[in-house]
Amino acid sequence: MVNVVYYAKGDILLSQLLNEVPLEGQGIKIKGKKGEVLRxxxxxxxxxxxxxxxxxxxKNKKK
Structure with missing residues (x-):
């Protein structure tokens, strides 16, 4: 297992112990927000x- 620390704009978002490291370009969802792994x-x-x-x-988008 490896420790993976997620950053956005220099701020730490989340630290997790994972079996696999995310890949660059992979879609990800943290704290209810959708994002993409840059590096x-x-x-x-x-x-x-x-x-x-x-x-x-x-936020004003109609569903």
Missing amino acids: VEKINEKKYHVQVEFLKED
Whole structure:
């Protein structure tokens, strides 16, 4: 298992122990927000930093 730390705009969003590291370009959902993995950086054997960018959602969008 590896420790994966998710970042967005320099802020830590979430830290998780996972069996697999997310891939660049992979879609992801954190705290109810949809986003995309921009970059995965290996710090050491068991720690990864993942840069995430959230998608803009129009709150006035009709369903």
